Amino acid sequence: MEEKISFFRRPAVQTILASVLCAVLGILLGYIILLTMNAEHATEGISAILTNFFKFSGNTKVLMKYMGSFLVKSMPLILCAEAILFAYKAGLFNIGAAGQYTVGIIASLYTSLALGWNWFFCVLAAVAAGALWGCIAGVFKAFFNVNEVIAGIMLNWIGLYLCNIILGGAKCMDQTKSETFDIMATNPSAVLPAFMTEFFGGNKYTTIAIPLTIIIAILILVVLNKTTFGYELKATGHNKEAAKYAGMNAKRNIVLTLVISGAISGFAASQLYLTGMEHYTISASVPGMGFSGIAVAFLGGLHPIGTIFAGLFVEYITLGGQYLNTNYYNPQVADLVIAIIIYLCGFVLFFKSFINRPGKVKVNANAEPANTSAKAEEKEV
Amino acid sequence: MALLIQYTLISSAVLILVALGGMFSERSGIINLGLEGIMVFGAMAGAMVMVLAPADMPKGLIVVLTIGAAALAGMLSSLLIAVACINFKADQTLVGTAVNMLATAAATVIIKAFNTVRSNGTDFSAKLDYNRGYKAFIIHTKYIDFNWFEVVALVLLIVATIVFYKTKFALRLRACGEHPQAADSVGINVYAMRYAGVLISGFLAGIGGIIYIAAANSTWHFDYGVAGAGFLALAVMIFGQWKPERIAWSAVLFAVFRSLSNVYTAIGFLHALPISGTVYNMFPYIVSLIVLAFTSKNSRAPKAEGIPYDKGAR
Numbered sequence: 001m002e003e004k005i006s007f008f009r010r011p012a013v014q015t016i017l018a019s020v021l022c023a024v025l026g027i028l029l030g031y032i033i034l035l036t037m038n039a040e041h042a043t044e045g046i047s048a049i050l051t052n053f054f055k056f057s058g059n060t061k062v063l064m065k066y067m068g069s070f071l072v073k074s075m076p077l078i079l080c081a082e083a084i085l086f087a088y089k090a091g092l093f094n095i096g097a098a099g100q101y102t103v104g105i106i107a108s109l110y111t112s113l114a115l116g117w118n119w120f121f122c123v124l125a126a127v128a129a130g131a132l133w134g135c136i137a138g139v140f141k142a143f144f145n146v147n148e149v150i151a152g153i154m155l156n157w158i159g160l161y162l163c164n165i166i167l168g169g170a171k172c173m174d175q176t177k178s179e180t181f182d183i184m185a186t187n188p189s190a191v192l193p194a195f196m197t198e199f200f201g202g203n204k205y206t207t208i209a210i211p212l213t214i215i216i217a218i219l220i221l222v223v224l225n226k227t228t229f230g231y232e233l234k235a236t237g238h239n240k241e242a243a244k245y246a247g248m249n250a251k252r253n254i255v256l257t258l259v260i261s262g263a264i265s266g267f268a269a270s271q272l273y274l275t276g277m278e279h280y281t282i283s284a285s286v287p288g289m290g291f292s293g294i295a296v297a298f299l300g301g302l303h304p305i306g307t308i309f310a311g312l313f314v315e316y317i318t319l320g321g322q323y324l325n326t327n328y329y330n331p332q333v334a335d336l337v338i339a340i341i342i343y344l345c346g347f348v349l350f351f352k353s354f355i356n357r358p359g360k361v362k363v364n365a366n367a368e369p370a371n372t373s374a375k376a377e378e379k380e381v
Numbered sequence: 382m383a384l385l386i387q388y389t390l391i392s393s394a395v396l397i398l399v400a401l402g403g404m405f406s407e408r409s410g411i412i413n414l415g416l417e418g419i420m421v422f423g424a425m426a427g428a429m430v431m432v433l434a435p436a437d438m439p440k441g442l443i444v445v446l447t448i449g450a451a452a453l454a455g456m457l458s459s460l461l462i463a464v465a466c467i468n469f470k471a472d473q474t475l476v477g478t479a480v481n482m483l484a485t486a487a488a489t490v491i492i493k494a495f496n497t498v499r500s501n502g503t504d505f506s507a508k509l510d511y512n513r514g515y516k517a518f519i520i521h522t523k524y525i526d527f528n529w530f531e532v533v534a535l536v537l538l539i540v541a542t543i544v545f546y547k548t549k550f551a552l553r554l555r556a557c558g559e560h561p562q563a564a565d566s567v568g569i570n571v572y573a574m575r576y577a578g579v580l581i582s583g584f585l586a587g588i589g590g591i592i593y594i595a596a597a598n599s600t601w602h603f604d605y606g607v608a609g610a611g612f613l614a615l616a617v618m619i620f621g622q623w624k625p626e627r628i629a630w631s632a633v634l635f636a637v638f639r640s641l642s643n644v645y646t647a648i649g650f651l652h653a654l655p656i657s658g659t660v661y662n663m664f665p666y667i668v669s670l671i672v673l674a675f676t677s678k679n680s681r682a683p684k685a686e687g688i689p690y691d692k693g694a695r
Contacts, residue, residue: 037494093474144674149414149474150619151673153612154666161663168659284605294478330493330505332604335486343461343479346471 014355015301018348022299023313026341033336038328045329049320049337061201068200070319071312072275075213076101078311079268080293082220085302087261089224090253091237096137096152098290099159100130100262104269105280105287106163112190112274113181114171119190123270130266131259133159138258142251148258156286164282172280179279192274209271214308216264221304233257265290292318295342314338383525388640389633390527391596394534395589396632396639399614401541402585404623408551409578410558410571412687414477415462416586417611418484419455421603423587424594425488426454428601429495431511440517444529447518447595448588455587456580458484463579467572470689485606492603507603515599530592537585542625554578558683561690571690586611597643609666613639616669622681631672639665 007013027046034042053066080097087094094100107129111117117125137155140146167173172180183190184204192207200206224230236243236253244250268289272278296314300307321334399416406413413419430450434443461480465471489507496504520527545551556564557574565571593610594601617635621628642661 033490037490095474095478140670140674145677146670146673147619147677150612150616151670153609154616154670154673157609157666158663158670161659165659285608291478291482294475295482298475326505330490330497332486332489332493336483336490339479339483339486343465343476343483346465346476346479347469349471350469 009356014352015303015306015348018351019299019301019306019310019345021351022341022344022348025344026337027317029340030333030337033333034329037333041325041328045324045333048323048325049317049334052316052320052323055323063201064199065201065203068203068206069277070315071200071210072203072205072207072277073272073319074312074315075209076268076272076289077292077296077315078213078308079216079271080265080289081296081300081307081311082217082304083261083264083268084290084293085297085300085304085307086220086224086264087257088297088302089230089237090233090257091240092141092148092254092257092261094134094137094152094258094261094265095149095290095294096133096155096258097261097265097293098286098288099152099156100133100265101269101290102156102159102163102287103129103133104266105273106159106166107266108270108273109167109172109180109183109280112183112187114169116187117190119192119274122190122274123192123267126266126270127263128266130269131263134258134260134262134265135255137262138255141258142254156290160283160286163280167280168282173282179281182276182279183274184276190274191276192271205275205277207271207275209275212271216267217304217308224304265293292338295338295345298345298348299341314341384644385637385640387525388597388643389636390531391592392636392639393629393633394528394531394596395593395610396614396617396635397538397629398534398585398592399589399611400617400621400628400632401538401625402582402589403615403618404582404621404625404628405541405545405554405585406578406582407618407686408558408623408683409554409575410561410683410685410688410690411462411466411575411579412473412477413459413462413579413582413586414474414615415459415480415484415611416477416582416614417607417609418477418480418482419458419583419586420590420593420607420611421481421484421488422458423451423455423590424601424607425491425590425603426587427451427591428509428511428594431513431515431517431595432509434513436513443517447591448533451587451591452584453587455585455590456583459579459583459586462583463576466689467575467579470691473687473689481606481611485604488603488606508600509603510600511595512599515595518595528596530596533588534592537588538625538629541585545625550577555683557690558685561685565690565692575690586614589614613665613669616673619682620669620672620676622676623683635665635669638668 031042031046034045053063053070056062056066080101083097084094104126108122108126111122111125133155137148137151140151141148167180174181192209195206195208195210197203197206224234232248232253236248236250240250292314296311297307299314300310317337318334321331324331324333399420403413403416427447427450430447431443462476465476466473492507492509493505496506518529520529553564553569554574554577556569557571561571590607593607613635617632618628620631641664645661
């Protein structure tokens with residue numbers, strides 16, 4: 001019995017439990033929503049979301065092809081989440097990731113379609129564009145004390161309109177179809193190198209984006225936990241004043257964090273748009289990738305590796321929305337489920353302190369340290 | 382020029398109400414990033430009333446019901462934030478973002494389902510058409526068209542200013558945003574005050590939402606949400622230093638820039654400039670960034686905003 005309690009009190013176990021609970025509750029609420037929309041087909045609907053592309057499991061080749069596309073779409077989502085997580089560890093809420101992702105789209109598509117660059121330089125351009133956008137938010141935060149959330153949101157919209165202006169031109173956009181040219185036909189050298197195409201049933205979109213994303217997640221894990229820089233970031237995130245007192249350069253750290261976070265977001269855009277799978281169309285709203293990234297980062301327990309699994313899950317549910325029977329439901333139900341899951345993530349802290357609540361008071365002197373250690377764990381989240 | 386004034390009045394009505402909502406919430410200690418989402422909920426409820434109102438309903442009743450429904454929906458949706466942030470001590474930024482996503486997704490799902498049922502499965506769009514309700518709000522005068530919404534916004538601005546400066550309630554609310562422990566020690570119920578702050582913000586943002594979609598348009602695509610108006614209002618609030626009269630002035634300033642994107646084609650010299658119309662869309666955001674850079678340095682944000690109130694903390 002004693003052992004079991006300590007198992008549940010382990011922070012990692014609690015984080016995983018909390019995330020799974022959020023996901024399950026979210027799906028359950030999604031089911032209830034389907035029930036209220038059309039009770040007769042609700043079970044069929046939720047199982048369509050959950051079965052997803054596994055309904056092709058009879059045919060391995062088709063299944064693997066769908067699996068490949070699913071992975072390709074998940075990677076930018078995971079990268080955006082990593083970007084948000086990285087900034088969050090330093091106490092910054094990078095809601096501007098959506099805008100950094102958008103300028104990443106501009107850079108990767110403009111360099112590849114209009115300038116005809118090689119993929120490597122296109123990716124670099126996207127990274128630089130994202131970093132620049134992050135840098136602007138960082139400078140505003142560090143030197144002008146502008147809340148990074150507000151600055152990020154303003155930059156999101158500026159980025160979106162810039163994107164519409166730049167990519168809407170005749171150089172990048174097929175004016176008759178009103179979407180950007182097919183990168184595979186226009187400039188094949190800009191397409192990312194393929195990765196395990198055979199394994200994924202000849203899916204032509206599976207590229208090195210998949211291994212690169214995993215490498216970046218591991219890199220972030222190492223930087224955050226094993227380097228002085230990561231330590232400084234986390235210290236600044238925990239207590240800015242204390243970090244300053246300890247001789248850390250808080251302003252530099254803020255700018256640098258947002259630059260890196262922006263670079264990852266920009267990179268994320270290049271990893272989707274340079275596969276040729278996605279074309280940009282003029283849009284009236286900021287691409288949702290950056291916002292879904294927030295969901296993924298929190299669902300992943302703000303852990304770089306947990307984020308990978310959370311990203312796969314969120315993308316799986318989003319994709320599942322397309323398998324709904326449109327006669328009864330619309331695909332946005334899946335977005336709704338994801339929004340509910342993020343909302344529920346807000347309760348994770350409560351959930352953890354509920355598990356960690358001090359048991360029946362034995363001796364007063366004993367209860368005190370147990371309580372504070374539980375609090376310290378909460379703060380770590 | 383008349384057109385510019387007309388659009389400016391509408392935009393400032395929206396920004397004033399939503400920014401005042403943000404102000405009440407932040408003064409009580411809760412950062413309400415979900416304003417955008419609350420606006421969507423308010424807009425949806427108001428638009429539904431206008432669509433469903435029977436054809437022989439008097440105009441006055443439509444006006445009252447629409448605004449009432451929007452305010453109610455706003456308050457209900459703000460409870461999502463209140464419960465999570467006050468009772469469950471959730472991260473306010475995260476919950477606000479979640480409410481924004483939830484609102485757009487929910488509005489799209491609900492309106493699509495509504496349209497599908499209403500059209501017997503021929504219309505799957507997330508668009509509502511409320512031309513008749515839209516007309517009910519317009520007051521024609523010789524030079525420019527006024528709108529009942531502007532009257533409502535003006536009245537609410539005056540009421541909010543008086544409440545904010547002249548009542549015991551607001552003094553207590555502000556105390557909870559500055560130093561909740563001190564407020565608690567003199568017998569103020571911090572949780573109740575924060576609930577009041579968030580609910581007022583829901584009330585105002587809900588009305589702001591319906592004005593945003595219905596004052597200048599007779600149809601709305603709900604999959605667009607409200608295109609960042611809620612966040613613009615937050616910028617207005619910061620520029621207004623969390624004070625109602627300053628918020629009103631800054632809202633008008635922002636509204637002018639926002640309206641330029643709607644009416645620049647009608648203004649000769651602006652139209653002649655070789656600038657794409659999209660550039661004007663960027664204007665309010667660029668201006669607010671620059672303005673924030675100059676005003677945030679000495680910002681007087683409520684001290685305890687964003688920090689969940691914990692009775693046991695010292």
